[in-house]
Amino acid sequence: MEGIEEFLAARKEKGLLRALNPVSKRAEAKVTIRGQDYIDFSSNDYLGLSRHPRLIEEGRLALEKYGSASSASRLLSGDLELHHILEQRTASFKNKESALIFNSGYQANLGILSSLYRRGDCIFLDRLAHASIIDGALLSGARILRFRHNDSCHLRELLKKERQRHKKALVVTETIFSMDGDRAPLKEFVRLKKEFDFQIMVDEAHATGIFGRNGSGVVEEEGLSGDIDLIMGTFSKALAGFGAYLATSRTIVDYLVNTCRSFIYSTALPPAVIASNIASLSLVVSERERRKYLLESALYLRAQLENRGLKVRGSSQIVPVIIGDNDKTQEAARILQSKGYWALPIRPPTVPEGESRLRFSLTFFHTRKILEDLLAAINEAKI
Numbered sequence: 001m002e003g004i005e006e007f008l009a010a011r012k013e014k015g016l017l018r019a020l021n022p023v024s025k026r027a028e029a030k031v032t033i034r035g036q037d038y039i040d041f042s043s044n045d046y047l048g049l050s051r052h053p054r055l056i057e058e059g060r061l062a063l064e065k066y067g068s069a070s071s072a073s074r075l076l077s078g079d080l081e082l083h084h085i086l087e088q089r090t091a092s093f094k095n096k097e098s099a100l101i102f103n104s105g106y107q108a109n110l111g112i113l114s115s116l117y118r119r120g121d122c123i124f125l126d127r128l129a130h131a132s133i134i135d136g137a138l139l140s141g142a143r144i145l146r147f148r149h150n151d152s153c154h155l156r157e158l159l160k161k162e163r164q165r166h167k168k169a170l171v172v173t174e175t176i177f178s179m180d181g182d183r184a185p186l187k188e189f190v191r192l193k194k195e196f197d198f199q200i201m202v203d204e205a206h207a208t209g210i211f212g213r214n215g216s217g218v219v220e221e222e223g224l225s226g227d228i229d230l231i232m233g234t235f236s237k238a239l240a241g242f243g244a245y246l247a248t249s250r251t252i253v254d255y256l257v258n259t260c261r262s263f264i265y266s267t268a269l270p271p272a273v274i275a276s277n278i279a280s281l282s283l284v285v286s287e288r289e290r291r292k293y294l295l296e297s298a299l300y301l302r303a304q305l306e307n308r309g310l311k312v313r314g315s316s317q318i319v320p321v322i323i324g325d326n327d328k329t330q331e332a333a334r335i336l337q338s339k340g341y342w343a344l345p346i347r348p349p350t351v352p353e354g355e356s357r358l359r360f361s362l363t364f365f366h367t368r369k370i371l372e373d374l375l376a377a378i379n380e381a382k383i
């Protein structure tokens with residue numbers, strides 16, 4: 001296997017080798033890894049719903065009623081009524097006509113983009129868009145144009161230059177960015193839409209469950225569900241389940257059922273997962289104090305870090321502290337780990353060169369006391 005050993009050796013040499021860290025135990029904010037307990041700051045279980053008795057109970061009932069598997073793809077006999085209930089609930093949660101479930105967010109982005117766009121079209125991507133969005137756009141064969149992060153002026157320049165030359169056009173962004181924790185200027189994109197005729201797709205992976213009156217996401221909070229053509233998101237993060245959704249028009253759902261390869265050629269999600277996703281949608285609406293508490297924790301942590309002179313980004317439950325240098329970031333993460341905090345260093349190629357960071361992902365389980373202790377540890381570590 002020519003080149004593979006050299007690749008691994010080079011990654012190791014630069015301190016960029018990625019490795020797996022098996023968790024043996026999990027309890028609220030705590031994870032146990034290789035016998036050591038840590039406070040977990042890298043989980044996406046933002047609302048702490050993964051241990052909610054109702055999710056577990058609904059999952060268990062479905063497991064007993066339907067068995068462990070869906071046993072086929074949706075277009076064969078894997079299409080349970082449960083899937084349709086989840087799709088209806090998702091459509092109304094997102095205030096769209098229709099919804100389609102995918103087996104993961106990665107598969108959703110890959111399939112949606114490659115099925116709806118092709119050669120002759122163009123896709124405008126935020127420069128920090130998630131890998132699954134980039135891969136879907138690449139697979140589509142459309143021309144890809146990347147605009148500077150959250151920069152609607154740059155997007156406008158690109159649209160002015162390129163829109164006319166292509167048939168269909170799409171602008172894609174995350175609503176809350178996974179590595180920066182900041183928010184896309186959706187209203188500005190919607191304004192551009194009137195001038196240039198394109199569709200908008202958003203990825204609400206990190207916003208679903210957290211923002212908006214009902215916790216539906218940033219699109220709900222900003223009142224834009226009528227202006228965004230394709231609203232994608234996952235059940236795997238704040239909703240503490242698995243799988244993903246696209247909320248859109250009935251016509252697009254029908255088209256995807258007929259053409260989307262990542263939807264067609266994969267076994268349907270198991271009944272227990274679907275049932276707990278359904279329960280989770282109603283919990284998010286009814287237990288709104290969870291997201292309120294979470295966002296207050298994020299405000300507190302961000303303010304305290306800034307008071308210490310640290311460079312903090314974003315405005316969500318994702319709190320990145322930019323350190324810059326790869327080695328310094330690695331060292332900071334190592335010190336925090338030795339003090340019992342699991343906050344991983346995020347380095348290139350996940351983020352741009354020179355923007356290495358510690359990323360603190362907050363959850364409902366992070367009490368004020370935990371955050372105060374973390375801040376004390378950060379002081380001691382002289383980060």
Ligand SMILES: *Cc1c(COP(=O)(O)O)cnc(C)c1O
Pocket residue numbers: 103104105106107109130132174178203205206234235236243244
């Ligand atoms: C996590 C994530 C995905 C992938 O979702 P999975 O369900 O984990 O495959 C897609 N987009 C964004 C922005 C994400 O953060």
